[in-house]
Amino acid sequence: MREDGRIDYIEFPGADLPATKGFYAQAFGWTFTDYGPAYAAFDNAGVDGGFNADPGDRAAAPLVILFATDLEAMEARARAAGGTISRPIFSFPGGRRFHFRDPGGNELAVFSEG
Numbered sequence: 001m002r003e004d005g006r007i008d009y010i011e012f013p014g015a016d017l018p019a020t021k022g023f024y025a026q027a028f029g030w031t032f033t034d035y036g037p038a039y040a041a042f043d044n045a046g047v048d049g050g051f052n053a054d055p056g057d058r059a060a061a062p063l064v065i066l067f068a069t070d071l072e073a074m075e076a077r078a079r080a081a082g083g084t085i086s087r088p089i090f091s092f093p094g095g096r097r098f099h100f101r102d103p104g105g106n107e108l109a110v111f112s113e114g
Helices: 018-026 071-080
Strands: 007-011 031-034 039-043 049-052 064-068 086-093 095-103 109-113
Touching: 007 109, 018 031, 018 039, 018 049, 071 086, 071 095, 071 109
Parallel strands: 007 049, 064 109
Antiparallel strands: 007 064, 031 039, 039 049, 086 095, 095 109
């Protein structure tokens, strides 16, 4: 069961998606679900996640994604706690999310289904 504020997904940059998938499949036995030519979700890793190869959309570093049932409320909580919104709420296949930076400069995202 998904809970608000819990780590739900990790997204890694993956500029060379075929090579990245091949490495993790061979080294660790991960399997993949492709979502177009620039994104692949991975399975069998202990946590859900994916590789983003889109040069205009991928983060520079691994992106930890938290879950929220009420995305707008969670965005307000992040702001009120001192976070800086680095990417306002947007839609993507599978849901909506926003990105924020914590006071230490770490970028994370919060995701909501639908």
